[in-house]
Amino acid sequence: MFRYYAWLAGRSLRKNPALTALMVIAIGLGIGASITTLTVLRVLSGDPIPQKSAVLFHPQIDPADLDDWHEGEEPPDLIGYVDGMNLLKAGKADRQVLLTGGNAVIQPEGSSLDPFRTEARFTTADFFPMFDVPMLYGRGWTAEDDERRARVAVITRSLNDKLYGGANSVGRTLRIRGNDFQIVGVVDHWRPTPHFYDLVTGNYAEVEDVFVPLDVGLDLKLGRNGTMNCWGNGGGADPEHSPDCVYMQLWVELGTPEKRAAYMTFLNNYVNEQRALGRFPRPNSVKLRSVMEWLDYQKVVPSDVRLQVWLALGFLVVCLVNTVGLMLAKFLRRSGEVAVRRAIGASRREVFAQFLVEAGAVGVAGAVLGLLxxxxxxxxxxxxPGDYASLAHIDLPMLLATLALALLASLISGLLPAWRACQVAPALQLKSD
Amino acid sequence: MDFMPIIAALKRQKTAAALIAIEIALCCAIICNALFLIIHRLERSSIPSGVPENELVRIQTTSVAEDPDVDARARAALQSLREIPGVQGATLINQVPFGRSSWNSGLRLKPEDKNTIVNATIYYGDAAMLSTLGAKLIAGRWFEESEFGDFATLLGAPDGEQPKIVIITRQLGQKLFGNENPLGREFAFGDVPVRVIGVLDHLVRPSIFDDATADCSLVFPVRMGAGYGAQYVLRTRPQDRDAVIAAAKKKLAEAMPNRIVLDTKGFDELRDENFKQDRVMAGLLIAVVVSLLVVTALGIVGLASFWVQRRRRQIGIRRALGATRGQILRYFQTENFLIVTVGIAVGMAAAFGISGWLMHHYELPRLPLYYLPVGAVALWLLGQIAVLAPALRAASVPPATATRPV
Structure with a gap:
């Protein structure tokens, strides 16, 4: 029966090519717009580090003075050098890392390349094991390297390709703003999306090209990249090391809920201790958000992207209402045909099925067009423009969702017309013609 | 025109009429809000900067190695930039309008106040800043040569040595002092009271966090050195820009062998980059509005054609009984007008609902009421244009149709 209905549908659709095209284009446009925007939304609201996002946490404490304080205020997003180092050295978590964005002016060996500036990350040693950074060559540095301020560097694969033609560069010397660093590792392709560990340098930024130990980057004044907020006297001549300026990110790894609870207690104790020493005048405000909680709190997905999704869905609804109207007109125009089929024995259900098949055919065509x-x-x-634009690619689940959505949409829009068509009273129609 | 027969006829095809009305209502709701968003975005991206953007170029440099004399070299380089033919002015400044990277501070009226009144951006400029940027001073005066300090000596110096005079924009004056004249008034910058000696018409911030404070800028008399994000700004006629940039790069390379030029951009390009997202969004909204109108119009054409075809016999009878072509034409036009009107009425309510939701989630102002009649007129026109062809076809049905089976 299905094949017969399909044949009927094909005949009917070919008979009115303009009307058929109009329905297919309307569904296609609506589906195309919806899938485009949903794909972008899906890419942007993904989990950057699915295997560990539940055990990585971002501690927030509030060391600012009482100016502009109000009840229930969130602690700052960033942390300062003094508190960051205190929490890092306390070592109360499974792993902990303190980091900030920076710049690196690289002077390539030989003369084929001019000096250029690229983004850098100043971080402590746990960054690489904690964030599961895939290494192409070598490895990250150690806590002792941090301690003795070793001039070591890890670079990305793309920088390694640019400087060394993709060869294993571990052990070679990288010259950054007049200082020699020894390369100890090369990061393989890695792009956590969103750029969760530092949202200041861009929610969807690419991974920085060069990694150097935090203290080395700050001591050599390679140049910071990011936001710094200060209070009181504004940090004085050395805001990077001032307790009154925040500009770094602290992340901790806590494997179990018990450890998370214990770390919360530790943070509160730390704030209380510091208050006894005359700091932290504000009431305790401590937060410990997981990766996904942090991304949610920071509202990383651009509001324009959400607006676009709503707009596309609204557009889809209009297109569907439009298609319902056109199908209704088309099906009712064939009342005579329905009457004949009913008169020679087709049940209402069969007529209904026949028209749904035709609606489905429009849906399939609409889906293909929508996908294109x-x-x-x-x-x-x-x-x-925008650092997330390059991420907009469709994947298999989204592809299947497109087809399902288009088919569903066209079947739903076919329901009412098909139902109305199968209500046609055979006797009346046959008489009137 | 008598509406009653039309309404009676519509009652016989409620579903189709309702579908058109729903479609119009959705269109009306979406289009009113989309138009508002488009205007909002376009207004945002054309915010005045207070400077002649097409005449200004910024040059960013960075050091490749330590150089103790770099500040002196930077100022020497500035002097040599002024000698380039076609350069009408050159200055060294800590940040530029639409340049993204910015220095900001919360301001209070008195040092002992607990609450910030407004967050402003801080420009550090030398004597040539005003003439180079071409910002308009609407009250007071610019700084005198003796009032400038060097950034390197001010950095981390005690409060007593910080600048005590400041020039602010008109908008910042309003935020700090309301409608009173800001000239001669004092406010607190950190713990230092500073006195306003001049007011600029406009000087936009490097990065706009909040549209309401986009023009809240202040200028301190501070000469920048090479570091701390300082950048050169050159003023030149647009047609000389390329030649001037090429010459400036050469001069900078000679004057400062340990620095490289990172980028050179016109202020107009900086503005474009800054608002690209807004313009893309506006373009997208325009595309959606146009698509909605086209789809809806085609839908109306399709349904109206169907009705005309279905009613050929009745039209023929009316024509045979003496109705003119004009009356048939107007019948279908009035019918469409009635349906669209119902759709618009529902759509306006929906438009207001969506606007409330947008206000809540996107910090937008309430949809101004005058958008509603604009949307209504647009949809009425759309309906009339769409129905014209089917209605004309109806009008051309010959009276003889009445005597023939369809």
Whole structure:
């Protein structure tokens, strides 16, 4: 029966090519717009480090003075050098890392490349094991390297390709702003999305090209990259080491809920101790958010992207209402045909099925068109500015969702017209013609 | 025109009429809000900067090695930039309008106050800043040569040595002192009271966090050195820009062998980069509005054609009984007008609902009421244009149709 209905549907759709095209284009446009925006939303609201996001936490404490304080205020997003180092050295978590964004002016060996500036990350040693950073060559540095302020560096694969043609560069010397660093590792392809460990340098920024130990980066004044907030006297001549300026990120790894609770207690105790020493005048405000909680709190997904999704869904609804109207007109125009089929024995259910098949056929065509439009739409998104644009790619689940959505949409829009068509009273129609 | 027969006829095809009305309502709700968002974005991206953007270029440099004399070299380089033919002015400044990277501070009226009144951005400029940027001083005066200090000596110096005079923008004056004249008034910068000696018409911030304080800037008389993000700004005629940039790069390389040029950009390019997202969004919204109108119009054409075809016999009878072509034409036009009107009425309510939701989630102002009639007129026009072809076809049905089976 299905094949017969499909044949009927094909005939009917071919009979009115303009109307068929109109329905297919309407569904295709709606689906294309929706899938484009949903894909972007999905990419942007993903989990950057799925295997560990539940055990990585971002501690927040509030060491600021009482100016501008109000009840229930969130602690700052960032942490200062003094508190960051105190918490890091306390070593109360399974792993802990203190980091900040920076710059590196690189002077390539030989003369083929001019000196250039790239983004750097000043971090402590746990960064690499804690964030599961994949290494192409070598490895990260050790806590002793941090301690003795060793001039070691880890670079990304793309920088390694640029400077050393992709060869194993471990052991070679990298010259950064007149200082020699020994390369100890090369990071393989790695792009956590969002750039969760530091949202200040861009929610969807690419991973920095060069990693150096935190103290080395600060001591050599390689140049910071990011936001710094100060209070009181504004940090004086050396805001990087001032207790009154915040600009770094602290992350800790806590394997179990008990450890998380214990760490909360530890943070509160730390604040109380510091208050006894005359710091932390504000009431205790301590937060310990997991990766996904942190991303949610920071509202990383751009509000424009959410707005676009709503807009596309609204557009889809209009397109569907439009298709319902057109199908209704089309199906009712064939009342005579329905009457004949009913008169020679087709049940209402069979007539209903026949028209649903036709609606489904429009849906399939609409889905294919919608998919093509979505691919075009995503290509257009990738040409846009913004650090997330290049991430807009469709994946298999999204592809299947497109087809399902289009089919579902067209079947839903076919329900009412098909139902109305199968209500046609055979006798009346046959008489009137 | 008598509405009653039309309404009676519509009652016989409630579903189709309701579908068009729903479609119009959705369109009206989406289009009113989309138009508002488009205007909002476009207004945002055309915010005045207070400087002639197409005449200004910024040059960023960075050091490749330590150089103790770098500040002296930077100022020597500035002097040599002024000698380039076509350069009308050159200055060394800590940040530039639309340049993204910015220095900001919360301001209080008195040092002992607990609460910040407004957050402002801080420009550090030398004597040539005003003439180079071409910002308009609307009250008071610019700094005198003796009032400038060097950034390197001020950095970390005690409060007593910090600048005591400041020039602010008109908007910042309003935020600090309301409608009173800000000239001669004092406010607290950190713990230092500073006195306003001049007011600028506009000087936009490097990065706009909040549209309401986009123009809240202040200028201190401080000469920058090479470091701390200092950048050169050159003023030149647009047609000389490329030649001037090329010459400036050469001069900078000679004057400061330990520094490299990171980028050179016109202020107009900086503005473009800054608002690209807004313009992309506005373009997207325009595309959606146009698509909605086209889809809806085609839907109306499709349904109206269907109705006309279905009613050929009745139209023929009316024509045979003496109705003119014009009356048939107006019948379908009025029918469409009635349906669209119902849709618009529902759509306006929905538009207001969506606006409330947008206000809540996107910090947008309430949809101004005058958008509603604009949307209504647009949809009425759309309906009339869409129905015209089917209605004309109806009008051309010959009276003889009445005598024939369809």
């Amino acid at each position: 439009l979505a691919l075009l739409g995503l290509w257009a998104v990738r040409q846009q």
